[in-house]
Amino acid sequence: xxxxxxxxxGDHAHSHGLSDRSHALASxxxxxxxxxxxxxxxxxxxxxAVHIPGWSPQRTIRIERAILSKNDAxxxxxxxxxxxxxVFALNFVSSPGSGKTSLLxxxxxxxxxxxxxxxxxxxxxxxxxxxxIRRAGAPAVQLNTGNGCHLDAHMVAQSLDELSPIPGSLLFxxxxxxxxxxxxxxxxxxxxxxxxxxxxxxxxxLKYPNMFAAADLMLLNKxxxxxxVEFDMQACVEAARRVNPxxxxxxxxxxxxxxxxxxxxxxxxxxxxxxxAPPGIEPLNRRISR
Ligand code: MG
Ligand code: ZN
Numbered sequence: 001x002x003x004x005x006x007x008x009x010g011d012h013a014h015s016h017g018l019s020d021r022s023h024a025l026a027s028x029x030x031x032x033x034x035x036x037x038x039x040x041x042x043x044x045x046x047x048x049a050v051h052i053p054g055w056s057p058q059r060t061i062r063i064e065r066a067i068l069s070k071n072d073a074x075x076x077x078x079x080x081x082x083x084x085x086x087v088f089a090l091n092f093v094s095s096p097g098s099g100k101t102s103l104l105x106x107x108x109x110x111x112x113x114x115x116x117x118x119x120x121x122x123x124x125x126x127x128x129x130x131x132x133i134r135r136a137g138a139p140a141v142q143l144n145t146g147n148g149c150h151l152d153a154h155m156v157a158q159s160l161d162e163l164s165p166i167p168g169s170l171l172f173x174x175x176x177x178x179x180x181x182x183x184x185x186x187x188x189x190x191x192x193x194x195x196x197x198x199x200x201x202x203x204x205x206l207k208y209p210n211m212f213a214a215a216d217l218m219l220l221n222k223x224x225x226x227x228x229v230e231f232d233m234q235a236c237v238e239a240a241r242r243v244n245p246x247x248x249x250x251x252x253x254x255x256x257x258x259x260x261x262x263x264x265x266x267x268x269x270x271x272x273x274x275x276x277a278p279p280g281i282e283p284l285n286r287r288i289s290r
Contacts, residue, residue, distance in 0.1 A: 120156060122173070199231075203239060
């Protein structure tokens with residue numbers, strides 16, 4: 001996460017002191033080799049277990065815990081605020097290019113007549129995605145993270161001030177395209193939804209398990225391209241269930257609309273159960289081991 005990439009300082013000042021060293025570390029010859037006989041180089045056992053020369057793992061873990069616990073407290077405030085306003089928030093996460101924005105545009109087009117929708121768009125730069133969302137008819141706030149590679153709860157709180165979604169709304173939060181650290185940042189959403197397109201390969205849940213463990217739904221997008229790509233749907237489902245046995249999985253195509261009615265039904269069913277769940281119940285998206 002961000003003690004590695006150096007994008008987040010927890011103070012939104014985005015210090016880059018660590019980033020130079022860690023990016024040097026991440027470039028070749030440390031990057032994984034394409035020689036199949038080469039051994040893999042392990043820097044740790046997962047979140048926070050990183051090795052940066054001159055930087056003790058204990059110190060990294062302390063900083064990560066401090067950042068995450070501050071974020072978690074703010075996320076809890078967002079959650080209470082959203083619940084009080086009867087707003088059901090979904091946090092869409094994926095790698096860049098999986099089709100998140102197209103999926104949201106299509107969903108807005110299909111659902112907006114039945115239910116109000118507001119959108120928070122996260123990208124490093126540009127307001128291109130928020131512009132697309134607004135053209136589809138929904139209010140949107142664009143968050144540009146600069147060098148940051150994820151949204152955090154503080155950014156979402158600021159966007160909520162701006163958006164003020166009306167009661168009964170769906171709030172779609174499109175996170176920065178990144179399958180790594182957005183998994184660790186609770187934004188106060190009801191659920192994380194991970195979007196994986198069939199062009200990305202069926203092994204992604206095993207390669208980025210934290211994200212698939214944190215999500216309650218996996219949308220397998222771009223199924224219209226299945227005849228043209230080598231993608232083993234069954235292997236992908238098995239990989240996702242291996243890291244998260246409880247994850248729901250829906251194949252969809254934002255382009256053709258295939259499978260989307262099942263997604264809309266999922267949203268309504270989850271919205272209903274979330275709205276009627278007694279407050280204080282631990283949300284399903286807190287599955288990340290820290
Ligand atoms: Mg986008
Ligand atoms: Zn990040």
